[in-house]
Amino acid sequence: MLEIKDVNVFYGAIHAIKGITLAVGDGELVSLIGANGAGKTTTLHTISGLLHATSGEILMDGKNLQKVPANSIIGMGLAHVPEGRHVFARMTVEENLRMGAYIVRDSKKINENLESVYQHFPRLKERWKQYAGTLSGGEQQMLATGRALMTNPKILLMDEPSMGLSPLLVKEIFAIIQELHKSGITILLVEQNAKMALSVADRAYVLETGTIAMEGNAAALSADDRVRKAYLGA
Template sequence: MLEIKDLHVFYGAIHALKGISLTVADGELVSLIGANGAGKTTTLHAISGLLPAASGSILLDGTDLQKVPANTIIGLGMAHVPEGRHVFARMTVEENLRMGAYILRDQKRISENLERVYGHFPRLKERRRQLAGTLSGGEQQMLSTGRALMTDPKIVLMDEPSMGLSPLLVKEIFSIIQELHKSGITILLVEQNAKMALAVSDRAYVLETGTISMEGPAAELAADDRVRKAYLGA
């Protein structure tokens, strides 16, 4: 489904991504783990068209995303849940969700997608008329994720969904990620909490200072001494 080959990205003179390659197959949950500054968020921004690539290729079902304007990539079946959630604070929960369906014109489909999202996130339905800025951090993460699901995406990019949440809420968010995966949604997950990410993923890549240093089945990486010492606190 998603194929990245030899991707190079610069921030000015800084070589942020140094020829990374990765794939995400249909139905997979793949994690990209690494320390702060490794290039994880940069990778997602390049895939979504928010950052230009200096070279390399980014293909979604064979379509070259670098030739597609960023604001139309969602129409190809990709959605992005950004780091920091970025909900529309002065809009209600339901208004935020409907904003996620801005490319759709079929009101019946929008209503069906809305009910599907409420099925995944019953708490959002309870708070559908509440201003998004008054939600808790965990609820805002649910809202950001639900908003991304409003177009029935083929693949969802998730950037640090556990950031700033309490341990109890982290468990809840990862339980939701597992539920979405089981429902058939393909996910590329960027996450600093390597232990939780590897526990829910099919495969994973380790990103270090702009390069892929390790890759493989998530369970194998979780058992690898190098990964355990560097990222799992073992």
């Protein structure tokens, strides 16, 4: 479904992403782990068109996303849940969700999507009139994810969903990610909490200073001494 081939990204003179190649198959949950500053968020921003690669290809269902404007990529079935949530604080929960459906023209479909999101996130339904800025961090993460789901995405890019959350809420968010995966949504998950990321993923890539250092089955990587020492605190 998603292929990244020999992609390079620069910030001015800084070579942030150095010829990375990775793939996410239909229905897979693939994790991209690495230390802070390794280039994980830059990779997601490049896939979703917020940044442009200097070279290489980013293909979704065989179509080169490098030639597609960022606002059109959403319509192709790719949704991005950004690092830090970025909900509209002065809008209600439901207004935030409906903003996520701005590309959907069928009002009936919007209402169906809304009910589907509320089934995934019952807490959002309880707080549908509440201003997003008054929600807890975990609830805002649910809202940001629900907003992305309003587009019926084929693939969901998730950037650091556990950031700033308590251990209890981290478990809850990852249970939701597993539920979304089981429902058939393809997910590329960027996460600094390597233990949790590897526990839910089918496959994973390890990103170090802009390059893919390791890749493979998530369970095998969890057992690898190099990964355990560098990322799992073993």
